[in-house]
Amino acid sequence: MIRDSLRGYFLLATKNLHDSNFFRTAVLMLEHNEEGAMGVIVNRPSSVNLAHALVGHFNVPPSENVIYVGGPVEPQALSMLHDNAEWGKSDITVLPNVFVGSSAEAFEEIIMGEPPECTSSFRVYSGYAGWGSGQLEGEVERGDWFTLKANTELVFSNRPYQLWDDLLQEYYRQHRILPIPAEKAEWN
Numbered sequence: 085m086i087r088d089s090l091r092g093y094f095l096l097a098t099k100n101l102h103d104s105n106f107f108r109t110a111v112l113m114l115e116h117n118e119e120g121a122m123g124v125i126v127n128r129p130s131s132v133n134l135a136h137a138l139v140g141h142f143n144v145p146p147s148e149n150v151i152y153v154g155g156p157v158e159p160q161a162l163s164m165l166h167d168n169a170e171w172g173k174s175d176i177t178v179l180p181n182v183f184v185g186s187s188a189e190a191f192e193e194i195i196m197g198e199p200p201e202c203t204s205s206f207r208v209y210s211g212y213a214g215w216g217s218g219q220l221e222g223e224v225e226r227g228d229w230f231t232l233k234a235n236t237e238l239v240f241s242n243r244p245y246q247l248w249d250d251l252l253q254e255y256y257r258q259h260r261i262l263p264i265p266a267e268k269a270e271w272n
Contacts, residue, residue: 090220092113092234095231096109101228111213112124119217129245153209161211166204169183182239207240
């Protein structure tokens with residue numbers, strides 16, 4: 085059964101999901117209501133450097149930042165997640181300390197601005213994952229996705245290629261039948 089909204093949750097692709105766009109993905113849900121759902125894949129960095137991708141739009145200083153593949157819908161559209169409430173005062177809050185950069189001004193401030201005194205994180209995504217009304221609920225009920233409450237640290241994980249495995253282990257830890265790991269896997 086699905087809760088009222090999956091905003092602020094991860095969707096973890098299961099072996100039942102046969103769509104190659106979502107193989108071993110962790111999707112952070114940005115919105116989920118009666119009209120549909122939207123999220124971004126948080127564990128698929130691309131090989132495209134952020135500075136290179138924004139040439140002609142912003143003069144971004146060289147860095148290690150890359151664009152992440154957010155999903156198959158509108159792959160040319162860019163969106164951003166960040167963890168600093170000061171960066172975009174009107175940005176949408178997905179979960180505590182995770183915000184969607186929702187305006188061109190916020191995007192420019194984050195990309196071009198000086199980092200704040202504290203360490204802050206941001207990620208830029210191309211495309212997103214989207215579902216029509218009732219579609220995601222059907223996929224979850226069919227067993228295509230596991231759901232797991234998200235947290236800021238994991239959204240901005242510095243080990244994106246390991247993230248799906250880590251989240252899946254956490255999902256199984258939270259849903260095991262026996263309270264402690266059993267010596268034999270079939271006991272759990």
